[in-house]
Amino acid sequence: MERPVPTDVEREVTPVDLIVSKSDAEGNITYVNPIFIKISGYTQGELLDKPHAILRHPDMPKVIFKYLWDNIKEGRDVVAYVKNLCKDGSYYWVLATVKMAKNPDGSFRNYMSTRRRASQKAKETIGALYTKLLEIEKNEGIEASEKAFNDFLAEQGISDSESFNSYMQNLNKE
Numbered sequence: 567m568e569r570p571v572p573t574d575v576e577r578e579v580t581p582v583d584l585i586v587s588k589s590d591a592e593g594n595i596t597y598v599n600p601i602f603i604k605i606s607g608y609t610q611g612e613l614l615d616k617p618h619a620i621l622r623h624p625d626m627p628k629v630i631f632k633y634l635w636d637n638i639k640e641g642r643d644v645v646a647y648v649k650n651l652c653k654d655g656s657y658y659w660v661l662a663t664v665k666m667a668k669n670p671d672g673s674f675r676n677y678m679s680t681r682r683r684a685s686q687k688a689k690e691t692i693g694a695l696y697t698k699l700l701e702i703e704k705n706e707g708i709e710a711s712e713k714a715f716n717d718f719l720a721e722q723g724i725s726d727s728e729s730f731n732s733y734m735q736n737l738n739k740e
């Protein structure tokens with residue numbers, strides 16, 4: 567499928583919107599709720615069995631998805647801001663909570679992401695961080711970007727995945 571050409575048009579996520587999807591172990595979409603379909607601009611048929619990267623916006627640094635996968639694979643929940651690309655090239659910001667669900671016998675069941683509107687303050691703070699990380703990735707590569715990301719976390723006093731998640735949640739209250 568051809569990648570949409572990104573535009574400067576932002577789509578509104580309202581305070582009541584809860585955008586949900588589930589995936590298999592590789593991140594391929596296995597379930598989407600109606601608001602996911604509506605905001606993305608794709609049909610359900612265009613989304614199911616496709617990688618979640620169908621929504622990947624070029625403004626998102628790679629290191630954020632590396633952080634996401636490093637943690638969710640280990641069963642640690644991740645709360646992170648994501649800028650997503652819609653079919654028509656517009657975008658929307660969300661605060662996503664991504665979790666691994668397990669079967670009663672403890673085996674992997676699926677990953678699930680629930681996404682809520684991101685606050686203006688969060689979009690500004692995290693948007694500036696992502697712009698910087700992307701720039702570093704382009705010029706110096708992913709390792710340098712990972713170092714800059716870790717420096718940011720250390721400056722905020724974030725030392726583990728729980729303090730990471732709390733920081734992101736608190737930022738959304740401002």
Ligand SMILES: Cc1cc2nc3c(=O)[nH]c(=O)nc-3n(C[C@H](O)[C@H](O)[C@H](O)COP(=O)(O)O)c2cc1C
Pocket residue numbers: 587588589592593617618619620621622623626631648650664677678679
């Ligand atoms: C449950 C779940 C939900 C995800 N949701 C998104 C999403 O909304 N947007 C996005 O760009 N990536 C999302 N991802 C991450 C993608 O799997 C992928 O790592 C990311 O889009 C980067 O893709 P790339 O490595 O092919 O560039 C999600 C992953 C999982 C497991």
